[in-house]
Amino acid sequence: ICDDIVREFSVRRGLFGKGTVSAVDHVSFDIARGETLAIVGETGSGKSTLARAIMDAPGPKSGRISIAGRALTGGRSVSRKQRGKLVQMVFQDPVGALDPKWTVANLIAEPLGAQGSLAAEEKRRRIAEILSRVGLSASEFGARLPRETSGGQAQRIAIARALVSSPDLVICDEPVTALDVSVQAQIIRLLFELKRDLNLTFLLIAHDLSVVRVLANRVATMYLGRFCEIGDTADIFARPAHPYSAALLSAIPPHPGDPVERPRIRLLGEPPSPLAPPSGCRFRTRCAYAQDICAKVTPKLTEHGPNRSVACHFPLTGVEAAPSSASTAT
Ligand code: SF4
Ligand code: MG
Numbered sequence: 484i485c486d487d488i489v490r491e492f493s494v495r496r497g498l499f500g501k502g503t504v505s506a507v508d509h510v511s512f513d514i515a516r517g518e519t520l521a522i523v524g525e526t527g528s529g530k531s532t533l534a535r536a537i538m539d540a541p542g543p544k545s546g547r548i549s550i551a552g553r554a555l556t557g558g559r560s561v562s563r564k565q566r567g568k569l570v571q572m573v574f575q576d577p578v579g580a581l582d583p584k585w586t587v588a589n590l591i592a593e594p595l596g597a598q599g600s601l602a603a604e605e606k607r608r609r610i611a612e613i614l615s616r617v618g619l620s621a622s623e624f625g626a627r628l629p630r631e632t633s634g635g636q637a638q639r640i641a642i643a644r645a646l647v648s649s650p651d652l653v654i655c656d657e658p659v660t661a662l663d664v665s666v667q668a669q670i671i672r673l674l675f676e677l678k679r680d681l682n683l684t685f686l687l688i689a690h691d692l693s694v695v696r697v698l699a700n701r702v703a704t705m706y707l708g709r710f711c712e713i714g715d716t717a718d719i720f721a722r723p724a725h726p727y728s729a730a731l732l733s734a735i736p737p738h739p740g741d742p743v744e745r746p747r748i749r750l751l752g753e754p755p756s757p758l759a760p761p762s763g764c765r766f767r768t769r770c771a772y773a774q775d776i777c778a779k780v781t782p783k784l785t786e787h788g789p790n791r792s793v794a795c796h797f798p799l800t801g802v803e804a805a806p807s808s809a810s811t812a813t
Contacts, residue, residue: 507529507532507533507536507708508529508707508708508709509546509709510529510533510546510705510708510709510710511546512703512710512713514652514684514686514701515684516651516682516684517678517682517683517684518684518685518700518701519678519683519684519685519686519687519698519699519700519701520685520686520687520699520700520701520702520703521687521688521689521694521695521698521699521701521702521703521716522534522686522687522688522689522702522703522705523689523690523692523695523702523703523704523705523731524690524704524705524706524731525690525706525754526690527707527754527757528705528706528707528708529705529707529708529709530688530705531656531688532708533688533705534572534654534656534686534688536548537555537570537652537654537686538570538572538654550569550570550651550652551569551651551652553565553569555569555570567594567648567650568648568649568650568651569650569651569652570650570651570652570653570654571594571644571645571646571648571650571652571653571654572645572653572654572655572656573638573641573642573645573653573654573655573656573658574641574656574658575656575657575658575660575661576661577629577634577637577638577640577641577661577662578629578630578634578637580641581629581637581640581641581644582629583628583629583630584628585628585629586625586626586627586628587614587624587625587626587627587628587629587632587640588607588610588621588625588626590629590640590644591610591613591614591640591643591644591647592606592610592647593644594644594645594647594648595609595610595647595648607621609647610625610643610647611625613643613646613647614640614643616643616646616677616681617639617640617642617643617646617673617677618639618673619636619639619640619643624636624640633666634661634662634663634666635662635663635666635669635670638658638659638662638666638670639670639673642658642670642673642674642677646677646681646683651684652684652685652686653683653684653685653686654685654686654687654688655674655685655686655687655688656688657688657689657690657691658670658674658687658694659671659691659694660690660691667694671694671697671698674698675697675698678698685698685699687699692720692731692732692734692735693735695716696716696720699716700715700716701713701714701715701716701790702714702715702716702719702720704719704725704727704728704731706727706765706766707754707755707757707760707765707766708757708760708765709765709794710784710792710794711725711727711728711766711793711794711795712724712725712727712728712791712792712793712794712795713784713791713792714788714790714791714792715790715791718788718789718790718791719732719791720732722799723799724787724788724791724793724795724798724799724800725766725793725794725795725798725799726748726766726770726771726772726795726799727766727769727770729748729799730748730749730750733747733748734747748771750769751768751769751770751771752768752769754769755768761778762778762779762781763776763777763778763779763780763781763782764777764778764781764782764794764795764796772797772799774796774797776796777796780796782794782795782796
């Protein structure tokens with residue numbers, strides 16, 4: 484769905500000084516219908532920016548995005564209304580994302596407005612149906628305001644709102660991060676069931692790898708605006724080939740299916756300023772495996788086994804010893 488996406492921001496003043504940040508740098512991927520692709524990375528990796536480039540007009544600075552054969556970018560792109568039929572988004576903070584003055588029923592009805600003249604009765608029926616899908620009853624919640632719901636209920640409402648118009652793609656940006664830990668598992672379970680029962684296509688933006696493991700068929704790791712690695716979730720979790728993926732994964736508890744116990748890899752140093760990313764491989768200043776070539780030649784995302792691509796000059800094979808220069812602990 485995304486081909487060679489570039490998105491830049493001009494920064495006047497701010498955390499990083501002055502200049503241009505290329506938050507997303509030549510990123511390409513596609514998602515099959517019914518599939519969930521997770522994009523994983525630290526804060527500032529560009530994953531939310533990527534989601535925004537898909538969601539919002541005017542879209543990316545360059546590159547092409549299309550969903551279900553319809554172009555979202557370029558001269559013959561779809562209208563705003565049509566875009567809402569193709570893609571909807573679930574945000575991190577459900578309460579902040581819902582207009583506080585609207586009732587739950589009206590919030591959910593809004594995306595249906597773009598579908599021309601649905602009869603009032605049909606609208607009511609669809610709202611009740613989608614609310615029950617997310618585990619809420621229309622008679623109990625339809626007339627409430629967002630502030631009259633809990634965080635978990637508000638996220639269920641936001642999910643219902645995103646799904647009511649049956650979009651081709653649903654982007655979930657950190658859908659459980661802002662919720663109480665006790666509620667997180669319920670929402671993950673709900674997303675899992677919805678995906679299974681309705682054959683939904685999700686782009687999941689996450690830093691929580693346990694969420695990714697449950698929901699995503701494929702995962703892409705992202706660092707300073709570029710993809711490091713993309714492949715099948717189980718495969719990458721078992722054998723990460725990019726040192727950044729390996730570091731992210733070593734931070735979570737091992738899983739019964741994992742072949743070997745991995746040493747904990749801590750990233751070296753601090754993340755560099757996105758205003759002046761390192762030459763060559765952007766991860767090199769924090770990579771324990773970096774060699775001279777890593778500073779000179781940008782590693783391209785290249786095929787590395789079935790359904791897997793890796794952007795690294797020295798992909799891990801899974802048998803190397805813990806790097807001596809890395810800070811490791813068990
Ligand atoms: Fe590390 Fe070099 Fe691979 Fe970049 S290209 S991840 S610096 S080994
Ligand atoms: Mg974010």
